[in-house]
Amino acid sequence: MKLNCVIIDDEYLAIEVLKVYCAQVETLSVEQTFKKPGEALEWLQKNKTDILFLDIEMPKLNGFEVLAGLERPPIVILTTAYQHFAVKAFDLEMLDYLVKPIEFERFEKAVNRAAEYIALRKEGEEEENDGHLLIKSDYKLSKVPFNSIQYIEGLGEYVKIYTPDKTFITLAAIKDLEQSLPEKGFVRIHKSYIVAIKSIISYSKTEVKITGNIKLPVGRVFKNSFIEALK
Structure with missing residues:
Protein backbone atom coordinates (compact mmCIF):
# COMPACT_ATOMS: atom_id res chain seq x y z
CA MET A 1 0.00 0.00 0.00
CA LYS A 2 1.49 3.32 -1.13
CA LEU A 3 1.17 6.15 1.37
CA ASN A 4 1.39 9.83 0.51
CA CYS A 5 2.91 12.29 2.93
CA VAL A 6 3.35 16.03 3.39
CA ILE A 7 6.28 17.67 5.19
CA ILE A 8 5.95 21.03 6.94
CA ASP A 9 9.08 22.59 8.42
CA ASP A 10 10.50 26.10 8.24
CA GLU A 11 14.06 24.72 8.00
CA TYR A 12 15.27 23.64 4.56
CA LEU A 13 17.75 21.07 5.92
CA ALA A 14 15.08 19.44 8.10
CA ILE A 15 12.86 19.00 5.03
CA GLU A 16 15.76 17.53 3.04
CA VAL A 17 16.54 14.99 5.78
CA LEU A 18 12.94 13.80 5.83
CA LYS A 19 12.85 13.61 2.03
CA VAL A 20 15.95 11.40 2.06
CA TYR A 21 14.40 9.18 4.74
CA CYS A 22 11.11 8.96 2.82
CA ALA A 23 12.98 7.89 -0.31
CA GLN A 24 14.37 4.91 1.63
CA VAL A 25 10.86 3.64 2.46
CA GLU A 26 9.34 2.03 -0.62
CA THR A 27 5.76 2.50 0.50
CA LEU A 28 6.17 6.23 1.18
CA SER A 29 5.79 9.03 -1.37
CA VAL A 30 6.39 12.73 -0.65
CA GLU A 31 3.42 14.60 -2.06
CA GLN A 32 4.27 18.16 -0.98
CA THR A 33 6.77 20.02 1.20
CA PHE A 34 6.19 23.43 2.76
CA LYS A 35 8.44 25.93 4.55
CA LYS A 36 5.54 28.32 5.16
CA PRO A 37 2.86 26.85 7.47
CA GLY A 38 0.18 29.21 6.11
CA GLU A 39 0.62 27.83 2.60
CA ALA A 40 0.60 24.29 3.98
CA LEU A 41 -2.66 24.91 5.84
CA GLU A 42 -4.31 26.27 2.71
CA TRP A 43 -3.21 23.20 0.71
CA LEU A 44 -4.32 20.72 3.39
CA GLN A 45 -7.74 22.34 3.65
CA LYS A 46 -8.29 21.50 -0.03
CA ASN A 47 -6.36 18.24 -0.41
CA LYS A 48 -5.97 14.94 1.41
CA THR A 49 -2.83 13.08 2.36
CA ASP A 50 -2.10 10.00 4.48
CA ILE A 51 0.68 11.21 6.79
CA LEU A 52 1.71 14.68 7.89
CA PHE A 53 5.25 15.27 9.19
CA LEU A 54 4.80 18.47 11.15
CA ASP A 55 7.28 20.77 12.87
CA ILE A 56 5.96 22.74 15.86
CA GLU A 57 8.08 25.88 16.25
CA MET A 58 7.50 27.88 13.05
CA PRO A 59 6.92 31.58 12.32
CA LYS A 60 3.39 33.06 12.17
CA LEU A 61 1.68 29.67 12.62
CA ASN A 62 3.03 26.89 14.83
CA GLY A 63 2.27 23.22 14.22
CA PHE A 64 -0.58 23.08 16.71
CA GLU A 65 -2.23 26.08 15.06
CA VAL A 66 -1.97 24.38 11.68
CA LEU A 67 -3.79 21.36 13.09
CA ALA A 68 -6.45 23.57 14.67
CA GLY A 69 -7.25 24.85 11.19
CA LEU A 70 -7.99 21.36 9.83
CA GLU A 71 -11.41 19.81 10.30
CA ARG A 72 -10.15 16.28 9.61
CA PRO A 73 -6.34 16.20 9.86
CA PRO A 74 -4.37 13.26 8.46
CA ILE A 75 -2.24 11.03 10.67
CA VAL A 76 0.29 13.34 12.30
CA ILE A 77 3.90 12.61 13.19
CA LEU A 78 5.47 15.59 14.95
CA THR A 79 9.09 16.47 14.21
CA THR A 80 10.65 18.92 16.65
CA ALA A 81 13.84 19.78 18.50
CA TYR A 82 11.92 20.32 21.75
CA GLN A 83 10.89 17.43 23.99
CA HIS A 84 8.62 19.57 26.19
CA PHE A 85 5.87 19.48 23.55
CA ALA A 86 5.44 15.72 24.01
CA VAL A 87 2.67 15.94 26.63
CA LYS A 88 0.52 18.21 24.48
CA ALA A 89 1.18 16.04 21.43
CA PHE A 90 -0.10 12.93 23.17
CA ASP A 91 -3.03 14.82 24.68
CA LEU A 92 -4.04 15.57 21.10
CA GLU A 93 -3.59 11.86 20.27
CA MET A 94 -1.01 12.36 17.57
CA LEU A 95 0.46 9.13 16.30
CA ASP A 96 4.13 9.75 17.10
CA TYR A 97 6.66 12.32 18.23
CA LEU A 98 10.15 12.49 16.70
CA VAL A 99 12.86 14.60 18.33
CA LYS A 100 15.52 16.16 16.10
CA PRO A 101 18.09 15.11 15.07
CA ILE A 102 15.92 12.23 13.90
CA GLU A 103 17.53 8.83 13.40
CA PHE A 104 16.33 6.81 10.43
CA GLU A 105 15.47 3.75 12.55
CA ARG A 106 13.17 5.86 14.73
CA PHE A 107 11.65 7.48 11.64
CA GLU A 108 11.02 4.09 10.05
CA LYS A 109 9.36 2.81 13.23
CA ALA A 110 6.96 5.77 13.19
CA VAL A 111 6.12 5.20 9.52
CA ASN A 112 5.46 1.51 10.16
CA ARG A 113 3.09 2.44 13.00
CA ALA A 114 1.29 4.81 10.66
CA ALA A 115 0.98 2.13 7.98
CA GLU A 116 -0.49 -0.34 10.50
CA TYR A 117 -2.90 2.31 11.75
CA ILE A 118 -4.08 3.16 8.23
CA ALA A 119 -4.48 -0.52 7.30
CA LEU A 120 -6.53 -1.21 10.41
CA ARG A 121 -8.65 1.89 9.85
CA LYS A 122 -9.36 0.84 6.28
CA GLU A 123 -10.29 -2.64 7.47
CA GLY A 124 -12.56 -1.15 10.10
CA GLU A 125 -14.29 1.09 7.56
CA GLU A 126 -14.89 -1.91 5.32
CA GLU A 127 -16.33 -3.85 8.25
CA GLU A 128 -18.41 -0.98 9.63
CA ASN A 129 -21.56 -2.40 8.13
CA ASP A 130 -20.68 -5.68 9.82
CA GLY A 131 -21.21 -4.13 13.23
CA HIS A 132 -18.16 -2.25 14.47
Whole structure:
Protein backbone atom coordinates (compact mmCIF):
# COMPACT_ATOMS: atom_id res chain seq x y z
CA MET A 1 0.00 0.00 0.00
CA LYS A 2 1.49 3.32 -1.13
CA LEU A 3 1.17 6.15 1.37
CA ASN A 4 1.39 9.83 0.51
CA CYS A 5 2.91 12.29 2.93
CA VAL A 6 3.35 16.03 3.39
CA ILE A 7 6.28 17.67 5.19
CA ILE A 8 5.95 21.03 6.94
CA ASP A 9 9.08 22.59 8.42
CA ASP A 10 10.50 26.10 8.24
CA GLU A 11 14.06 24.72 8.00
CA TYR A 12 15.27 23.64 4.56
CA LEU A 13 17.75 21.07 5.92
CA ALA A 14 15.08 19.44 8.10
CA ILE A 15 12.86 19.00 5.03
CA GLU A 16 15.76 17.53 3.04
CA VAL A 17 16.54 14.99 5.78
CA LEU A 18 12.94 13.80 5.83
CA LYS A 19 12.85 13.61 2.03
CA VAL A 20 15.95 11.40 2.06
CA TYR A 21 14.40 9.18 4.74
CA CYS A 22 11.11 8.96 2.82
CA ALA A 23 12.98 7.89 -0.31
CA GLN A 24 14.37 4.91 1.63
CA VAL A 25 10.86 3.64 2.46
CA GLU A 26 9.34 2.03 -0.62
CA THR A 27 5.76 2.50 0.50
CA LEU A 28 6.17 6.23 1.18
CA SER A 29 5.79 9.03 -1.37
CA VAL A 30 6.39 12.73 -0.65
CA GLU A 31 3.42 14.60 -2.06
CA GLN A 32 4.27 18.16 -0.98
CA THR A 33 6.77 20.02 1.20
CA PHE A 34 6.19 23.43 2.76
CA LYS A 35 8.44 25.93 4.55
CA LYS A 36 5.54 28.32 5.16
CA PRO A 37 2.86 26.85 7.47
CA GLY A 38 0.18 29.21 6.11
CA GLU A 39 0.62 27.83 2.60
CA ALA A 40 0.60 24.29 3.98
CA LEU A 41 -2.66 24.91 5.84
CA GLU A 42 -4.31 26.27 2.71
CA TRP A 43 -3.21 23.20 0.71
CA LEU A 44 -4.32 20.72 3.39
CA GLN A 45 -7.74 22.34 3.65
CA LYS A 46 -8.29 21.50 -0.03
CA ASN A 47 -6.36 18.24 -0.41
CA LYS A 48 -5.97 14.94 1.41
CA THR A 49 -2.83 13.08 2.36
CA ASP A 50 -2.10 10.00 4.48
CA ILE A 51 0.68 11.21 6.79
CA LEU A 52 1.71 14.68 7.89
CA PHE A 53 5.25 15.27 9.19
CA LEU A 54 4.80 18.47 11.15
CA ASP A 55 7.28 20.77 12.87
CA ILE A 56 5.96 22.74 15.86
CA GLU A 57 8.08 25.88 16.25
CA MET A 58 7.50 27.88 13.05
CA PRO A 59 6.92 31.58 12.32
CA LYS A 60 3.39 33.06 12.17
CA LEU A 61 1.68 29.67 12.62
CA ASN A 62 3.03 26.89 14.83
CA GLY A 63 2.27 23.22 14.22
CA PHE A 64 -0.58 23.08 16.71
CA GLU A 65 -2.23 26.08 15.06
CA VAL A 66 -1.97 24.38 11.68
CA LEU A 67 -3.79 21.36 13.09
CA ALA A 68 -6.45 23.57 14.67
CA GLY A 69 -7.25 24.85 11.19
CA LEU A 70 -7.99 21.36 9.83
CA GLU A 71 -11.41 19.81 10.30
CA ARG A 72 -10.15 16.28 9.61
CA PRO A 73 -6.34 16.20 9.86
CA PRO A 74 -4.37 13.26 8.46
CA ILE A 75 -2.24 11.03 10.67
CA VAL A 76 0.29 13.34 12.30
CA ILE A 77 3.90 12.61 13.19
CA LEU A 78 5.47 15.59 14.95
CA THR A 79 9.09 16.47 14.21
CA THR A 80 10.65 18.92 16.65
CA ALA A 81 13.84 19.78 18.50
CA TYR A 82 11.92 20.32 21.75
CA GLN A 83 10.89 17.43 23.99
CA HIS A 84 8.62 19.57 26.19
CA PHE A 85 5.87 19.48 23.55
CA ALA A 86 5.44 15.72 24.01
CA VAL A 87 2.67 15.94 26.63
CA LYS A 88 0.52 18.21 24.48
CA ALA A 89 1.18 16.04 21.43
CA PHE A 90 -0.10 12.93 23.17
CA ASP A 91 -3.03 14.82 24.68
CA LEU A 92 -4.04 15.57 21.10
CA GLU A 93 -3.59 11.86 20.27
CA MET A 94 -1.01 12.36 17.57
CA LEU A 95 0.46 9.13 16.30
CA ASP A 96 4.13 9.75 17.10
CA TYR A 97 6.66 12.32 18.23
CA LEU A 98 10.15 12.49 16.70
CA VAL A 99 12.86 14.60 18.33
CA LYS A 100 15.52 16.16 16.10
CA PRO A 101 18.09 15.11 15.07
CA ILE A 102 15.92 12.23 13.90
CA GLU A 103 17.53 8.83 13.40
CA PHE A 104 16.33 6.81 10.43
CA GLU A 105 15.47 3.75 12.55
CA ARG A 106 13.17 5.86 14.73
CA PHE A 107 11.65 7.48 11.64
CA GLU A 108 11.02 4.09 10.05
CA LYS A 109 9.36 2.81 13.23
CA ALA A 110 6.96 5.77 13.19
CA VAL A 111 6.12 5.20 9.52
CA ASN A 112 5.46 1.51 10.16
CA ARG A 113 3.09 2.44 13.00
CA ALA A 114 1.29 4.81 10.66
CA ALA A 115 0.98 2.13 7.98
CA GLU A 116 -0.49 -0.34 10.50
CA TYR A 117 -2.90 2.31 11.75
CA ILE A 118 -4.08 3.16 8.23
CA ALA A 119 -4.48 -0.52 7.30
CA LEU A 120 -6.53 -1.21 10.41
CA ARG A 121 -8.65 1.89 9.85
CA LYS A 122 -9.36 0.84 6.28
CA GLU A 123 -10.29 -2.64 7.47
CA GLY A 124 -12.56 -1.15 10.10
CA GLU A 125 -14.29 1.09 7.56
CA GLU A 126 -14.89 -1.91 5.32
CA GLU A 127 -16.33 -3.85 8.25
CA GLU A 128 -18.41 -0.98 9.63
CA ASN A 129 -21.56 -2.40 8.13
CA ASP A 130 -20.68 -5.68 9.82
CA GLY A 131 -21.21 -4.13 13.23
CA HIS A 132 -18.16 -2.25 14.47
CA LEU A 133 -17.38 1.30 15.50
CA LEU A 134 -13.75 2.20 14.81
CA ILE A 135 -12.17 4.64 17.25
CA LYS A 136 -8.77 5.77 18.47
CA SER A 137 -8.48 5.25 22.22
CA ASP A 138 -5.43 4.90 24.50
CA TYR A 139 -3.17 5.74 21.54
CA LYS A 140 -4.34 2.77 19.50
CA LEU A 141 -7.14 1.91 17.11
CA SER A 142 -9.97 -0.12 18.65
CA LYS A 143 -13.02 -1.86 17.22
CA VAL A 144 -16.08 -1.51 19.42
CA PRO A 145 -18.95 -3.82 18.37
CA PHE A 146 -22.23 -1.96 18.06
CA ASN A 147 -24.01 -4.65 20.06
CA SER A 148 -21.67 -4.10 23.05
CA ILE A 149 -22.37 -0.37 23.40
CA GLN A 150 -24.75 0.59 26.21
CA TYR A 151 -24.58 4.36 25.87
CA ILE A 152 -22.32 7.20 24.73
CA GLU A 153 -21.60 10.39 26.65
CA GLY A 154 -20.41 13.59 24.99
CA LEU A 155 -17.82 15.65 26.86
CA GLY A 156 -17.06 18.59 24.60
CA GLU A 157 -14.26 17.51 22.26
CA TYR A 158 -14.27 13.97 23.69
CA VAL A 159 -16.79 11.17 24.03
CA LYS A 160 -17.02 8.21 26.39
CA ILE A 161 -18.33 4.94 24.98
CA TYR A 162 -19.67 2.64 27.69
CA THR A 163 -19.73 -1.14 27.27
CA PRO A 164 -20.23 -3.82 29.98
CA ASP A 165 -16.50 -4.59 30.01
CA LYS A 166 -14.77 -1.31 29.27
CA THR A 167 -15.18 2.43 28.82
CA PHE A 168 -13.50 3.94 25.77
CA ILE A 169 -12.52 7.61 25.59
CA THR A 170 -11.86 9.11 22.17
CA LEU A 171 -11.40 12.53 20.62
CA ALA A 172 -14.61 13.13 18.66
CA ALA A 173 -17.80 15.17 18.64
CA ILE A 174 -20.89 13.25 19.71
CA LYS A 175 -22.79 14.45 16.61
CA ASP A 176 -20.09 12.97 14.35
CA LEU A 177 -20.11 9.68 16.21
CA GLU A 178 -23.90 9.55 16.00
CA GLN A 179 -23.66 9.42 12.21
CA SER A 180 -21.52 6.27 12.39
CA LEU A 181 -24.08 4.33 14.45
CA PRO A 182 -26.90 2.22 12.98
CA GLU A 183 -30.01 4.40 13.07
CA LYS A 184 -32.38 1.68 14.28
CA GLY A 185 -30.20 0.55 17.18
CA PHE A 186 -29.46 3.85 18.90
CA VAL A 187 -31.33 6.99 19.89
CA ARG A 188 -30.18 10.45 20.93
CA ILE A 189 -31.90 11.39 24.20
CA HIS A 190 -29.91 14.47 25.19
CA LYS A 191 -27.27 16.81 23.80
CA SER A 192 -24.76 14.75 25.80
CA TYR A 193 -26.18 11.21 25.51
CA ILE A 194 -26.86 8.53 22.92
CA VAL A 195 -28.41 5.29 24.19
CA ALA A 196 -28.57 1.79 22.74
CA ILE A 197 -32.27 0.98 22.49
CA LYS A 198 -31.72 -2.61 23.62
CA SER A 199 -30.20 -1.32 26.89
CA ILE A 200 -33.31 0.64 27.88
CA ILE A 201 -35.20 -0.91 30.81
CA SER A 202 -37.73 1.86 31.37
CA TYR A 203 -38.25 5.46 30.43
CA SER A 204 -40.35 8.57 30.91
CA LYS A 205 -40.40 11.92 29.16
CA THR A 206 -37.62 13.16 31.42
CA GLU A 207 -35.48 10.13 32.24
CA VAL A 208 -34.19 6.84 30.84
CA LYS A 209 -33.14 3.87 32.94
CA ILE A 210 -30.73 1.45 31.28
CA THR A 211 -28.96 -1.79 32.15
CA GLY A 212 -26.88 -1.46 35.31
CA ASN A 213 -29.45 0.74 37.02
CA ILE A 214 -28.04 3.78 35.23
CA LYS A 215 -30.34 6.78 34.92
CA LEU A 216 -29.83 9.37 32.19
CA PRO A 217 -31.75 12.60 31.52
CA VAL A 218 -33.93 13.15 28.46
CA GLY A 219 -33.35 16.58 26.96
CA ARG A 220 -36.36 18.73 26.14
CA VAL A 221 -35.25 19.15 22.52
CA PHE A 222 -34.89 15.38 22.04
CA LYS A 223 -38.02 14.27 23.93
CA ASN A 224 -40.39 13.88 20.97
CA SER A 225 -37.89 12.19 18.63
CA PHE A 226 -36.87 9.84 21.43
CA ILE A 227 -40.44 8.74 22.18
CA GLU A 228 -41.12 8.36 18.45
CA ALA A 229 -38.04 6.16 17.99
CA LEU A 230 -39.28 3.73 20.63
CA LYS A 231 -42.70 3.23 19.10
